[in-house]
Amino acid sequence: MADLVSVLQQTGALSSIAQQLGVDEKTAASGAGALLPAILGGFKKQAGGGGGGLEGLAGVLGGLGGGGLLDAVLAPGATPADQGNDVLGQIFGSKDVSRTVAGQAANSTGLDSGLLKKMLPLLAMAVAGYMAQQGGKSGANAGGGGLGGMLGQVLGGLTGGGKAASQGGLGGLASMLDLDGDGNPLDDIIGMAGKLGGR
Known part of the structure; x- marks a missing residue:
């Protein structure tokens, strides 16, 4: 996830989130x-499941x-976290998943889970907005297919999925995360957050 963290640093989003939460960058x-692994896993589920690709x-x-x-x-002042919670609701489907992701991240980093719960919607907004902006630049004149294809490239590029183009229509998303394919996104997302503790 280092690539995506550095992208968020370059855009200024990470600095803005840190400032709003009262922590250093x-x-x-x-x-x-x-x-981020859980957030990206949620986007992958959205694209790969019943979400219309x-x-x-x-x-x-x-x-x-x-x-x-x-x-x-990025705007000065407080970010409306409700929008971020809408994004999380869309990709996770349940507040329980958000709570679990924050709890697992707290265990792996030693950071306060309350802080991470506040960070989660802001991060989800930043990632979703970045993907939409990148997709819009490429696909503005190409209709939905252009934007969809660009999203695959953006997600693939962010996570190092260089060989993603041939992965069954999902583009970069297909190689983004190696989910276990058991049809249960909840345990995949929780598992992704949990695996971080073993690095």
Whole structure:
């Protein structure tokens, strides 16, 4: 997840999140590194499950606020976490998953789970907004297919999935995370957060 953490640093999102939570950027980066696998896993589930593939995910991102989500995180003042909670609700489907992800990240980093619970919606907004902005730049004149394809490239590039183009229509998303394929995204997402403790 180092690539995505550095992208969030470059956009200024990580600094903005750290400021809002009253922590230094190093602490925010540590928390982000622990939370991002689950967030990206949620986007993968959205694209790969009954979510209509990458074009469906592109539509979801647009409906949630698109690139404006990242702008909201970067704007001065408090970020409206409700929008981030909407993103989490869409990709996780349950507040229980969000709580579990925050708890697992707290165990692996030693950070306070309350802090991580506050960070989770802000991170989800930043990632969703970044993907929507990158997708919009590439696919603005190409319709939904262009945006969907770009989302696959963005997600694949963020996670180092260079050989993703041939992975069955999911683009970069297919090689993003190696989920166990048992049809239960909840334990996959919890497992992803848990695996961080063994690094």
